[in-house]
Amino acid sequence: MRQQFKINRLATTGLMGPMVDKHWEELRTAKERGEKVAWCSGVPFIFAYAMDMKCHFMAGYSAYCAGRKAAEQILEIAENTGELPDTCSYHRLHMGMAEAVKNGIPVKEDVILPIPDLMIAGRVCPEMSHYAEALYRKFGIEVVGIELMTPYQESDYSFLEPFVERQFKEVLIPKMEEVCGKPFNYDRMREILTVLKKVATIRNECLEYFKKVPSPWTLWDYGVSLAPVIYLMGKPETVPYYEKLKAELEDRAKNNISAISPEEKYRVFWDGWLPWGFLGQFARKITSYGANPISGRYPWEMFPRPDLIDPEGDPVRTFVKALYTGTMLGNNMAKPGLSLMDKIVPEYNIDGIIFFTAKSCRIWKGQMTMLNQMERRYGIPGITLEADMADGKMFSEAQIDTRLNAFFEVLEARKEKRRWI
Amino acid sequence: MEKVLSRFAAVSTDPYTALTTWKQDTGRKIIGCFPMRIPEEIIHASGMLPVVMWRGNEAVTLGHSYVHNFNCGLTRSFIDDVMKEKLNFMDGMIFYRSCLQAEEIPSTIELNAPPSHFLYLYLPPLYPGIPFRDFLIQELKRMKQRLEEWSGQEITNESLNNSIEIYNKNRSLLKRIYELRKKRPGTIKAREMLAIVHSSMLMDKEEHNSLLESLLPELEGRKELTGDKIRVVLSGGLCQTPHTAILDLIEETGMVVVDDDIYTGSRYFANDVTLGDNPLESLADRYMKKTPPDPTMGDWNTLWTDYMVDKVKENSAKGMVSLLIKYCPPHLCYYPDIRRRFDKEGIPEVLLEVEHEIVSLEQVRTRLQAFIEVIKGGA
Numbered sequence A: 001m002r003q004q005f006k007i008n009r010l011a012t013t014g015l016m017g018p019m020v021d022k023h024w025e026e027l028r029t030a031k032e033r034g035e036k037v038a039w040c041s042g043v044p045f046i047f048a049y050a051m052d053m054k055c056h057f058m059a060g061y062s063a064y065c066a067g068r069k070a071a072e073q074i075l076e077i078a079e080n081t082g083e084l085p086d087t088c089s090y091h092r093l094h095m096g097m098a099e100a101v102k103n104g105i106p107v108k109e110d111v112i113l114p115i116p117d118l119m120i121a122g123r124v125c126p127e128m129s130h131y132a133e134a135l136y137r138k139f140g141i142e143v144v145g146i147e148l149m150t151p152y153q154e155s156d157y158s159f160l161e162p163f164v165e166r167q168f169k170e171v172l173i174p175k176m177e178e179v180c181g182k183p184f185n186y187d188r189m190r191e192i193l194t195v196l197k198k199v200a201t202i203r204n205e206c207l208e209y210f211k212k213v214p215s216p217w218t219l220w221d222y223g224v225s226l227a228p229v230i231y232l233m234g235k236p237e238t239v240p241y242y243e244k245l246k247a248e249l250e251d252r253a254k255n256n257i258s259a260i261s262p263e264e265k266y267r268v269f270w271d272g273w274l275p276w277g278f279l280g281q282f283a284r285k286i287t288s289y290g291a292n293p294i295s296g297r298y299p300w301e302m303f304p305r306p307d308l309i310d311p312e313g314d315p316v317r318t319f320v321k322a323l324y325t326g327t328m329l330g331n332n333m334a335k336p337g338l339s340l341m342d343k344i345v346p347e348y349n350i351d352g353i354i355f356f357t358a359k360s361c362r363i364w365k366g367q368m369t370m371l372n373q374m375e376r377r378y379g380i381p382g383i384t385l386e387a388d389m390a391d392g393k394m395f396s397e398a399q400i401d402t403r404l405n406a407f408f409e410v411l412e413a414r415k416e417k418r419r420w421i
Numbered sequence B: 001m002e003k004v005l006s007r008f009a010a011v012s013t014d015p016y017t018a019l020t021t022w023k024q025d026t027g028r029k030i031i032g033c034f035p036m037r038i039p040e041e042i043i044h045a046s047g048m049l050p051v052v053m054w055r056g057n058e059a060v061t062l063g064h065s066y067v068h069n070f071n072c073g074l075t076r077s078f079i080d081d082v083m084k085e086k087l088n089f090m091d092g093m094i095f096y097r098s099c100l101q102a103e104e105i106p107s108t109i110e111l112n113a114p115p116s117h118f119l120y121l122y123l124p125p126l127y128p129g130i131p132f133r134d135f136l137i138q139e140l141k142r143m144k145q146r147l148e149e150w151s152g153q154e155i156t157n158e159s160l161n162n163s164i165e166i167y168n169k170n171r172s173l174l175k176r177i178y179e180l181r182k183k184r185p186g187t188i189k190a191r192e193m194l195a196i197v198h199s200s201m202l203m204d205k206e207e208h209n210s211l212l213e214s215l216l217p218e219l220e221g222r223k224e225l226t227g228d229k230i231r232v233v234l235s236g237g238l239c240q241t242p243h244t245a246i247l248d249l250i251e252e253t254g255m256v257v258v259d260d261d262i263y264t265g266s267r268y269f270a271n272d273v274t275l276g277d278n279p280l281e282s283l284a285d286r287y288m289k290k291t292p293p294d295p296t297m298g299d300w301n302t303l304w305t306d307y308m309v310d311k312v313k314e315n316s317a318k319g320m321v322s323l324l325i326k327y328c329p330p331h332l333c334y335y336p337d338i339r340r341r342f343d344k345e346g347i348p349e350v351l352l353e354v355e356h357e358i359v360s361l362e363q364v365r366t367r368l369q370a371f372i373e374v375i376k377g378g379a
Helices: A012-028 A045-050 A058-067 A071-080 A089-103 A127-139 A154-180 A186-211 A219-224 A238-254 A276-287 A315-323 A334-347 A367-378 A397-413 B002-013 B015-026 B040-045 B073-083 B100-112 B130-151 B157-183 B190-200 B205-220 B244-252 B263-267 B279-287 B304-314 B329-345 B361-378
Strands: A037-041 A054-057 A118-122 A143-146 A266-271 A291-295 A352-358 A382-387 B030-033 B049-052 B092-095 B117-120 B230-236 B255-262 B319-325 B349-354
Touching: A012 A054, A012 A058, A012 A219, A012 A238, A037 A045, A037 A058, A037 A127, A045 A054, A045 A118, A045 A154, A045 A186, A054 A058, A058 A071, A058 A089, A058 A276, A071 A089, A089 A127, A118 A127, A118 A154, A127 A143, A127 B329, A143 A154, A154 A315, A154 A334, A154 B130, A186 A219, A186 A238, A186 A315, A219 A276, A219 A291, A266 A334, A276 A291, A276 A397, A334 A367, A334 B100, A352 A367, A352 A397, A367 A382, A367 B100, A382 A397, B002 B015, B002 B190, B002 B205, B015 B030, B015 B049, B030 B040, B040 B049, B040 B130, B040 B157, B040 B279, B073 B100, B092 B100, B100 B117, B117 B130, B130 B279, B157 B190, B157 B205, B157 B255, B157 B279, B190 B205, B190 B244, B190 B255, B190 B263, B230 B244, B230 B304, B230 B361, B244 B255, B244 B361, B255 B263, B255 B304, B304 B319, B304 B329, B319 B329, B319 B361, B329 B349, B349 B361
Parallel strands: A037 A054, A037 A118, A118 A143, A266 A291, A266 A352, A352 A382, B030 B049, B030 B092, B092 B117, B230 B255, B230 B319, B319 B349
Antiparallel strands: none
16 A cells, blocks of 8 residues: 655644635725726736825736636636637736626626726736727726746846836836826835835745755645735735744744655755645645655745845835846746756655646746756756646646656665765 | 749748758858747847747657657657757757747756757846846847857947848848738738748848849749639647648639738738847847737737737628637637627637647638638628
């Protein structure tokens, strides 16, 4: 009989659900209180927050929607109104949601979004702007476009940052002032950055615990804890959350408690999106092999360099620096991604890599090259799992089980070669 | 005439041989450009030959070790060609992003089989605001500087304006051929037209111009198609060539293509560059033109659907054939609007989803036959 494994759940992560629910509820009911609402792709939502607008964050909302098991229903609405099934599932989710709200089609209440006063198309990827363009054409919702090009390589940061800073200052801020009818609140932006810096600093201390063998927590735990370093940015309650999390990890580390019980057999790098709609499903599958995903490109892109954030200076400039020099926007490209893996694989004693590939999203570039390179450089095997972040129609469970089986057989066979025992 | 058309077809179907021969004959360098936005004139002015990257002529095999099979045909095929060392005659490659898949190619190539010269550009979308134009010009300057390094040749305003004139001439000659097809549908088959435009992306422009000049009067003498053919417009294929077999099928089933809105067609030569004292700025101005509308450019105000409907109406076409490249996100995201708009206008439109690999032509034939019935039913 195969050995049985389970995750030792952290107590602190249970506190995140209510915080996240509160955020989306405040957004859902914003219009009732006469507040302005924005929808935003990419990270410029901080500018809406600084103006006291309630603002959604495209990827965060899609993850929430998928996590609340509402994606299937909304994707169906989108497809019934003409969206094609190969289209980015986050795009379809937003088209379906707008259609539902505009036309009174019933959907799960806790994921309803109010139609925005402004859409901020932060073009981290072009698909992230297509939904805003499509909603403008369909419903006439106002759009402001910001090009947040992904840096191809580290040496490009120096000339990309001034362009992005200019866009924020000359395009986005004037538009925010026009929509809100008041001057941009730089002080509020500084306050938000102050909290973000603090939270991201403690978060980095928590990440250090992933290096411990066995690790006291899993990437699934960190995935649940991402909101404070992204769309819950600036909320004071995010600081005590991470303080509690750190204390719990410290305690586990001191007592040598592994996140995977009875033992952590394999340490895995998880590449690509976290499978938000199917997080529990994947966590159970991976855990059943005694494997712990402890790192990945996606979770590592949430303001990894808080030391670069200087809330006392020019808040726009420091924010842009955190995005580019701070490597927040580069990990999904192959070259910066490989640099990150070169650092993480040996430091975190990684046994193997699972490349999660979303069929409707190609944002995680270079996966096949990385798979080859990691094998060559470190003798670390990898597999690709083809699925999607939200659309259940895009994956076959049996195929994933077969691939995981084969992958862990390879890891088992290479156990002797493990660098970290 | 047939000799010139055969030459264009040969270059279009086998650019590998054509370019290798050209390179041997001239001793000059060849620079591959990712389709759609790169101003080829700057490369031309450096004395090198710009060629637009293409979808190859064989099934993807080795490439699938480097790129997921659910990427578009151009991405997979181009990477496949590079890995099979079929593109070793390219001395340099220039990339930018028009979509996420366009971001996949450059690093895959640079990390696995880098050419001698390599450049990744950041070409911005058409968003309102001064910073976008300024940044575009900055990037064009960076491109110019890099090309000067690669070629060892200074690009002066004079040489750049000279290249612009050559390119403008090519655009105007191609426009004349398109006008001829509009006036006398069927004079030029869709596959011939594709080869004429596609070969322009792959040949020395001066040579192409001279071939076009010899071709035009002869085409004018060609007999017009007779019979009851249904006039249609093609749209789609934003950055890659459609299968000629599908173009043939469109004509075999009783339609005639009178105009198109495809990249290896009218979109390639749509706008001239205005000659001026600052040619880089002139090139930037062409880049920033909003017509033909381009769903990869982020311009939400200029409706692509208006452009398509106008094209159908001004050509007295009975319908439009949409060629949607499988896994093309900009087209996928826009398509629901196209469908709705054509329904609203009462103009028949058919969607053909096309792949790099051999498609089921019989399935396409059935769809086209049903489309014709719809058109005839509404006539």
